[in-house]
Amino acid sequence: MIVQLRLCVPAELSKAVLQCCSDQTGTAEVALHKGDSVVPRGDVLTVQIARESAEELIGKLHRLKVPGRGSIAISSPDLVLSDRADQAEALAPGESADSVIWDEFSRQTGEDSKLTWSYLAFLVIATQLAAISIVTDSTIAIVGAMVVGPEFGPLAALAVGLVERKWRLPHWRVPPGCCP
Incomplete structure (x- = not known):
């Protein structure tokens, strides 16, 4: 699988x-558009890279302070028809299905762990279903409570925080009027 990076x-x-x-192994194409970036004033680069090599390249771009001085936008094209892309994927170490782009994962788990009204509503519904399943000894209601329960996001965020040794989630917030 090919990932596209747009760098300003x-x-x-x-x-x-x-x-x-x-120089990055797994890079299929690099395009430089001089002077195309207005803010920040500078250049735009488009990079097609094998997903399994993207995390290493993003780490190098962080060391060059690209996110602080410009930006990195990551997307996954639905289809890339290119012999160079096929060769890049073959040269990249590992399998694309096993590769993780940690910035993407951290952002998603941070979003999924926000305390929102819908999160609280699903938590209440899941708790009520679990209580009903205990009273009625209903296995199917327990499964329903597990399906409705929104706790996966916070658990995934906790795992990411432990792995990356980040003790505070940057995207977590309490909705206004939720808590005293």
Whole structure:
């Protein structure tokens, strides 16, 4: 699977970013659009890379401080028809199905663990279903409570926090008027 990175970087950083992207194993294509970025003033690079190599490249881009001075946008095209892309995937170590882009995973688990009204509603419904299943000795109601329960997001966020040693989620917030 190919991942596309769109990088907006200041002009003085373009050469280092271009070199970093071009040298990365698993890179299929790199396009440089000089002067196309208005904010920040600079260049836009588009990189097609095998998913299993993307995390390593993103780590190098973090060390070059690209997110602080510009931006990294990651997307997954539905279809890429390219012999270079096929060769890049063959050269990349590992399998794309097993690869994790940690920035993407951290962002998603942070979003899924927000305390919102819908989260609280599903938690109450799941708790009520679980209580009914205990009283009625109903296995199917227990399964229903597990399906409705929204606790996977916070558990995944806890796991990511432990792995990355981040003790505070950057995207977590309490909705206004929720708690005193």
